[in-house]
Amino acid sequence: MTRFALKDLIDDRPEDGVFRINRAMFRDEELFNLEMRHIFEGGWVFVGLATQAENPHDYFTTFIGRVPVIVSRDGEGTLRCFVNACPHKGVRLVQKPCGSARMHVCPYHSWTFDSAGANRNIKWQKRGCYGAGFDQENHDLAAVAQFGEYRGFLFASLNADVPSLEDYLGEARALLDLVADKSPEGVELVPGRVRFTYRANWKMQLENCSDQYHFTSTHPSYIRILEQRAKEKSDDVVEASLGASDFWQEGAKGVTGGTFSFDHGHVLNWGAMGVSAASPDFERAEEIAGRLGEPRRNWIFNMRNLTIFPNLQIADNASSQMRVIRPLGPNLTEMQTWCIAPRGESAEARRFRIRQYEDFFNPTGMATPDDTVCYEEAQTGMAEQERGWLQGHARGFTATQDGGNPFSDMLGMTPARNVVADAQLCDESLFQSYYKAWAERMAEVVQ
Amino acid sequence: MSALQAELAHLLSHEARLLDESRFAEWIDLYTPDCLYWMPAWREDGTLTQDPDTELSMIFYRGRRNLEDRVKRLNSGHSVASNAMTRVTHMVTNVILDEDDNATARTRAAFLVNVYDARTSLTHNFFGSYRHAFRRDGEAWKISEKIIHLQNEVIPTMLDIYSI
Numbered sequence: 001m002t003r004f005a006l007k008d009l010i011d012d013r014p015e016d017g018v019f020r021i022n023r024a025m026f027r028d029e030e031l032f033n034l035e036m037r038h039i040f041e042g043g044w045v046f047v048g049l050a051t052q053a054e055n056p057h058d059y060f061t062t063f064i065g066r067v068p069v070i071v072s073r074d075g076e077g078t079l080r081c082f083v084n085a086c087p088h089k090g091v092r093l094v095q096k097p098c099g100s101a102r103m104h105v106c107p108y109h110s111w112t113f114d115s116a117g118a119n120r121n122i123k124w125q126k127r128g129c130y131g132a133g134f135d136q137e138n139h140d141l142a143a144v145a146q147f148g149e150y151r152g153f154l155f156a157s158l159n160a161d162v163p164s165l166e167d168y169l170g171e172a173r174a175l176l177d178l179v180a181d182k183s184p185e186g187v188e189l190v191p192g193r194v195r196f197t198y199r200a201n202w203k204m205q206l207e208n209c210s211d212q213y214h215f216t217s218t219h220p221s222y223i224r225i226l227e228q229r230a231k232e233k234s235d236d237v238v239e240a241s242l243g244a245s246d247f248w249q250e251g252a253k254g255v256t257g258g259t260f261s262f263d264h265g266h267v268l269n270w271g272a273m274g275v276s277a278a279s280p281d282f283e284r285a286e287e288i289a290g291r292l293g294e295p296r297r298n299w300i301f302n303m304r305n306l307t308i309f310p311n312l313q314i315a316d317n318a319s320s321q322m323r324v325i326r327p328l329g330p331n332l333t334e335m336q337t338w339c340i341a342p343r344g345e346s347a348e349a350r351r352f353r354i355r356q357y358e359d360f361f362n363p364t365g366m367a368t369p370d371d372t373v374c375y376e377e378a379q380t381g382m383a384e385q386e387r388g389w390l391q392g393h394a395r396g397f398t399a400t401q402d403g404g405n406p407f408s409d410m411l412g413m414t415p416a417r418n419v420v421a422d423a424q425l426c427d428e429s430l431f432q433s434y435y436k437a438w439a440e441r442m443a444e445v446v447q
Numbered sequence: 448m449s450a451l452q453a454e455l456a457h458l459l460s461h462e463a464r465l466l467d468e469s470r471f472a473e474w475i476d477l478y479t480p481d482c483l484y485w486m487p488a489w490r491e492d493g494t495l496t497q498d499p500d501t502e503l504s505m506i507f508y509r510g511r512r513n514l515e516d517r518v519k520r521l522n523s524g525h526s527v528a529s530n531a532m533t534r535v536t537h538m539v540t541n542v543i544l545d546e547d548d549n550a551t552a553r554t555r556a557a558f559l560v561n562v563y564d565a566r567t568s569l570t571h572n573f574f575g576s577y578r579h580a581f582r583r584d585g586e587a588w589k590i591s592e593k594i595i596h597l598q599n600e601v602i603p604t605m606l607d608i609y610s611i
């Protein structure tokens with residue numbers, strides 16, 4: 001048993017109007033190891049897009065928690081996911097991030113595996129004087145316990161005892177549909193992956209993606225540049241989609257967006273954005289409306305920050321980004337980021353999407369550094385102290401409703417909870433969904 | 448070493464010095480109004496992206512105006528990532544003159560930038576190669592292209608124009 005009690009980490013007392021998270025959640029080494037075991041290695045996590053291994057024998061490598069894995073398309077075209085470690089002495093079989101190979105030969109003693117993970121050769125096996133026990137063992141690469149695809153999004157679990165992927169994603173599937181349905185051909189990653197690390201806990205990134213409250217405070221330097229660019233309309237600079245909308249502005253009127261929370265920790269925060277030429281998807285506005293109907297089309301143009309717990313985030317705001325969160329320690333996280341784009345869009349739209357992306361999303365751009373520096377400053381403030389409880393999960397408490405609302409009805413989607421917001425509400429109650437999922441996955445070790 | 452090579456190597460050192468000393472207005476003055484400023488990203492297969500219109504870059508700007516925006520943000524006082532007095536020292540070396548005529552020239556060079564982040568008290572470095580193109584402007588040369596190949600692709604928290 002561990003020394004952690006749930007009530008010391010999550011103070012969830014709806015009857016008293018309280019939901020609080022303790023700083024220990026962000027800094028404790030032992031808790032971090034339990035998170036790796038029970039959250040990242042104990043249930044569904046996102047591993048990649050099917051388009052990353054498009055053709056037979058294509059593969060890419062990644063990690064599930066601390067465990068290296070290969071996602072490989074076998075000769076028949078079926079995607080599979082294996083632990084990327086040789087059964088012989090554990091050597092990481094494939095070192096490259098991606099490639100194409102019918103056979104993978106281990107660099108240490110040349111055991112050989114095919115693209116379906118089957119062992120095809122054990123060097124000098126016949127003369128190896130192996131005992132009967134060895135012959136009875138399975139020498140193939142270890143397949144992960146569960147592996148599944150939803151609309152091109154690949155998920156895996158090292159734990160067999162999990163709900164079906166369909167049930168795990170639940171009603172949030174409608175939000176992945178909005179990403180996949182931008183084009184009848186689906187989505188792909190624009191070549192070029194940007195990676196960065198930050199010296200803070202992975203849950204800072206988890207929360208920030210759905211934190212509407214920070215935007216005008218953290219990014220004024222970027223916002224001022226947008227404002228100036230909007231005035232000048234210079235051809236030298238890229239037009240910003242956020243500059244063409246006002247859902248984030250203090251003085252915006254009426255309903256400007258809101259949040260949805262789902263079972264298993266998935267959340268969306270969204271902001272109303274019109275069908276505007278400031279979006280690279282504008283060229284498809286008619287086509288999408290014809291294919292999916294106007295309500296869904298309008299949703300595709302809204303600002304949407306989606307988290308599929310625990311490690312996938314898709315941000316459709318200043319451009320379109322796919323992020324994968326990889327925790328490396330309680331105080332260290334690696335982010336892998338890509339521009340995710342509809343297949344078959346025009347060269348002009350693609351160029352526009354990429355230009356909007358770089359300025360906002362890159363760690364070399366004008367917005368993300370201000371976020372990540374704030375995560376690190378927050379991490380400094382997570383030190384053990386008299387007042388351990390944070391006050392950052394409280395906004396929106398009395399605005400939260402069970403079930404859906406007319407906006408989710410447009411998608412035929414029923415979230416567990418929702419908030420309809422004006423510009424200044426900036427719901428934080430959606431974070432509860434992360435911590436409820438956290439508590440479920442950790443239930444074995446934190447009660 | 449030709450006189451031109453020495454002159455352009457000196458210009459690269461001068462650019463480095465201006466960045467080291469946060470003399471951003473003078474730094475921007477080194478560039479032509481239509482300049483290219485480009486740092487490609489790495490593909491997963493370990494190669495650099497080559498076509499900025501179909502592939503992602505870490506930074507891609509055409510037009511000095513974009514550099515002006517970057518500097519404006521740095522000096523705005525409204526960017527927590529830019530407020531912390533990062534100290535940098537550029538080393539620029541191995542300068543090779545690739546092509547030249549009377550009006551234009553191209554160089555390749557290696558760079559190493561040591562970065563001290565006063566906010567965290569951490570030191571790290573960025574290294575790689577530069578490809579510069581120059582255009583004659585009266586007696587002087589202006590930079591019409593700067594392409595930065597950053598070898599250590601995993602960015603520790605952030606990277607801004609003064610660190611490359």
Ligand code: FES
Nearest residue numbers: 086088089106109
């Ligand atoms: S570790 Fe792979 S063959 Fe020995």
Ligand SMILES: [Fe+2]
Nearest residue numbers: 214215218371
């Ligand atoms: Fe942000």
